[in-house]
Amino acid sequence: MQFDDDADLDTSEVKDVRNSRVPGGRATVGGGIIGLIALVLGVLFGVGPDQLGLTDGGDEPVATSSSAAQVNQACKKGSDANTREDCRIVAVVNSLQDFWRSEYARRGGAYGNAATVMFTQRVGTACGSATSAVGPFYCPGDRQVYLDLGFFEELRTKFGSSGGPFAQAYVVAHEYGHHIQNLMGTLERAQDGRTGANSNAVRVELQADCYAGVWARHATTTPDDRTGRPLLTRLTDADIQDGLDAAAAVGDDRIQERFQGRVTPENWTHGSAAQRQQWFHQGYRTGDMARCNTFR
Numbered sequence: 495m496q497f498d499d500d501a502d503l504d505t506s507e508v509k510d511v512r513n514s515r516v517p518g519g520r521a522t523v524g525g526g527i528i529g530l531i532a533l534v535l536g537v538l539f540g541v542g543p544d545q546l547g548l549t550d551g552g553d554e555p556v557a558t559s560s561s562a563a564q565v566n567q568a569c570k571k572g573s574d575a576n577t578r579e580d581c582r583i584v585a586v587v588n589s590l591q592d593f594w595r596s597e598y599a600r601r602g603g604a605y606g607n608a609a610t611v612m613f614t615q616r617v618g619t620a621c622g623s624a625t626s627a628v629g630p631f632y633c634p635g636d637r638q639v640y641l642d643l644g645f646f647e648e649l650r651t652k653f654g655s656s657g658g659p660f661a662q663a664y665v666v667a668h669e670y671g672h673h674i675q676n677l678m679g680t681l682e683r684a685q686d687g688r689t690g691a692n693s694n695a696v697r698v699e700l701q702a703d704c705y706a707g708v709w710a711r712h713a714t715t716t717p718d719d720r721t722g723r724p725l726l727t728r729l730t731d732a733d734i735q736d737g738l739d740a741a742a743a744v745g746d747d748r749i750q751e752r753f754q755g756r757v758t759p760e761n762w763t764h765g766s767a768a769q770r771q772q773w774f775h776q777g778y779r780t781g782d783m784a785r786c787n788t789f790r
C-alpha cells in the first residue's frame with residue numbers, strides 16, 4: 495500500500511483530539527437507548543453491552559498521550575502517509591472521500607463529507623459518550639467516524655489479525671460504508687433491535703464490508719481533488735489479503751470462539767468470518783455498489 499509521495503494531504507477531514515481532555519459528557523446523557531443505538535450501528539465487532547464501555551459521562555480526567563504531534567502539523571504530504579500511522583489514516587480518509595464524492599457525482603448525487611475523529615480513551619459524540627473499548631464506530635447523529643488508533647494493536651494482539659496497513663484501511667473504509675448507508679437511508683434498517691445470522695443488523699454490517707471493497711477496487715484510479723492524480727498509487731494482492739484477514743478476524747464466529755468458547759449465531763451482529771470476507775471481496779471484485787445488496 496503506497497501513497498503518492500508528493501500529494502498534499504487534507505487534514506481538514508480528520509479531527510485530532512488525542513491530546514485534549516474530554517469534558518464529562520453530562521450534556522449528552524442518553525442512557526441505555528443511545529448506547530444501544532451506538533452498539534447496533536457503529537461497533538465494528540460484536541461485544542456485549544456489558545463490555546461496551548459506553549457511559550453517561552463522569553468527571554474523571556482523561557489521560558492524554560502527550561508525545562503525538564497533531565495530524566495537521568505532522569501530515570502534510572503523501573510521503574508522511576507512507577511513514578506515519580496517523581498520517582496514513584488521514585490519507586485513507588482522503589482517498590475514501592475522493593472516491594465517494596466522485597461516485598456520487600457520477601450518479602448525479604451530492605456526497606456529504608464525514609470527518610474522522612482520532613481520540614484516545616474516551617470521546618463525546620452525538621450518540622453519547624464512548625470509550626475506546628467499543629472499537630471504531632460511526633455515529634449517524636453527527637456523521638463522524640470515531641477511531642482510537644490503539645484498536646489496530648488490538649486487532650493483532652486480541653483478535654489475531656495479521657495486521658498491516660491495509661487492514662487498517664479496511665477498518666476505516668467499513669466505517670465510511672456506514673456513512674454511505676446513512677446518506678442512503680439504509681442504516682436505520684439495523685435499528686430493529688434484533689440480532690442473529692439473518693438479522694438486518696448483520697446485513698447492514700456486511701454491506702459496509704462490501705462498500706469497503708468497492709472503494710478498494712477504485713482507490714488507485716480515483717483522482718484526488720487537489721492533484722488530479724490518485725492519492726493511493728499501489729495496492730497489492732498482499733494488501734487485499736491483509737484486508738480479508740482483518741475482516742475474518744472480526745467475524746462474529748471467530749470472536750465468539752475466542753472470547754466465549756462457543757459459537758451462537760442467534761447473537762450475531764456483524765456476520766461470520768466467511769461472510770465478511772465474501773462481501774468485502776464481492777465489492778472488490780465488482781467495484782459496483784449496486785452489487786452490495788445484502789438484503790436480497
Ligand SMILES: [Zn+2]
Nearest residue numbers: 536537538699
Ligand atoms: Zn460496522
